[in-house]
Amino acid sequence: MEEILVYFYEAKNLVDAKLEEYMSNDEPLLKGLQESINYTLYSGGKRVRPLFCFIAGELFEVPRERLISLACALEMIHTASLIMDDLPHMDDAKIRRGKPANHLIYGQDVAALASIGLLTRAYEVVLNDPEVPEDKKARVVRKLANVVGVNGMVGGQFVDLKFSNKSMEYKTLEYIHIHKTASLFMAAGSTGAMIGDATDEQIHALEAYAMNLGFAFQILDDLLDVTGRVEEVGKSLKNDKGNFIALHGIEKSRELVTEYTDKALQAVKIFDGKNGKLAVLAQMLLKRRS
Numbered sequence: 001m002e003e004i005l006v007y008f009y010e011a012k013n014l015v016d017a018k019l020e021e022y023m024s025n026d027e028p029l030l031k032g033l034q035e036s037i038n039y040t041l042y043s044g045g046k047r048v049r050p051l052f053c054f055i056a057g058e059l060f061e062v063p064r065e066r067l068i069s070l071a072c073a074l075e076m077i078h079t080a081s082l083i084m085d086d087l088p089h090m091d092d093a094k095i096r097r098g099k100p101a102n103h104l105i106y107g108q109d110v111a112a113l114a115s116i117g118l119l120t121r122a123y124e125v126v127l128n129d130p131e132v133p134e135d136k137k138a139r140v141v142r143k144l145a146n147v148v149g150v151n152g153m154v155g156g157q158f159v160d161l162k163f164s165n166k167s168m169e170y171k172t173l174e175y176i177h178i179h180k181t182a183s184l185f186m187a188a189g190s191t192g193a194m195i196g197d198a199t200d201e202q203i204h205a206l207e208a209y210a211m212n213l214g215f216a217f218q219i220l221d222d223l224l225d226v227t228g229r230v231e232e233v234g235k236s237l238k239n240d241k242g243n244f245i246a247l248h249g250i251e252k253s254r255e256l257v258t259e260y261t262d263k264a265l266q267a268v269k270i271f272d273g274k275n276g277k278l279a280v281l282a283q284m285l286l287k288r289r290s
């Protein structure tokens, strides 16, 4: 266990250091944009998606150096989505990662550009990385673009904004969870595995793990909106909209978080003997308070 915690700590530090390298920009005219990007990027995210990518790659003995641009790309995409998600015409949230939301400090115009800047740079860093085998780049970047776009996170956010209400159908809720949250988790696992030459069966197993974990993650996120405190969760709490908790209540939702986490662990049984870190990651997410 101690060994795994050290691994998580080191992976997080590596991601932070590399993000700084990938996102730095010396152009004096862009100082304000750079500050806006840095403000949210280095404000204490859990770095869950990069961590999962490293763990998935490690199953196939891919060294971290070969995954670092991809891991950072996942975090850039995720951070971009958070800045966008908080804007007044989206969730209109005031607090993110324990601080005022990006647009409250830098303005909506700059925050929107910071989000798009992070998102586009994500694809670039993978394509520019000599450590990522040339023959894998197209497949990996295609996957990333797919989970971000209309059939992924963008679509999930759209359905969330337009169709989530307290009497929505289960299918709509499922669509939202899968697309706005689970799909990026799935890509974190599958792209890491792709670089490691995983078989289709192994990629599917990691995707099933990520799907279920992502699902549990969003139910828990919605639970924290109801049961958490803003100082602890570190972001504005939204408990006025349709979600699992509105549909099923707190107790049932808690049960579902455990149920989906168990399903996630079942899915990676095929890596028996090598899936210790996947289990710890799932347990950590199950217990998270922020």
Ligand code: IPE
Binding pocket: 044, 045, 046, 047, 048, 078, 097, 180, 181, 217, 218, 221, 290
């Ligand atoms: C929050 O994600 C957004 C959701 C998909 C629910 P995280 O809980 O991973 O946020 P950070 O990166 O740790 O701030």
Ligand code: IPE
Binding pocket: 081, 082, 085, 091, 093, 153, 157, 180, 181, 221, 235
């Ligand atoms: C957002 O879901 C998922 C994203 C793609 C950002 P939420 O709106 O619940 O995320 P938080 O709670 O603001 O982090």
Ligand code: MG
Binding pocket: 085, 091, 160
């Ligand atoms: Mg939202």
Ligand code: MG
Binding pocket: 085, 086, 091, 093
């Ligand atoms: Mg939100």
Ligand code: MG
Binding pocket: 221, 222, 225
């Ligand atoms: Mg939320």
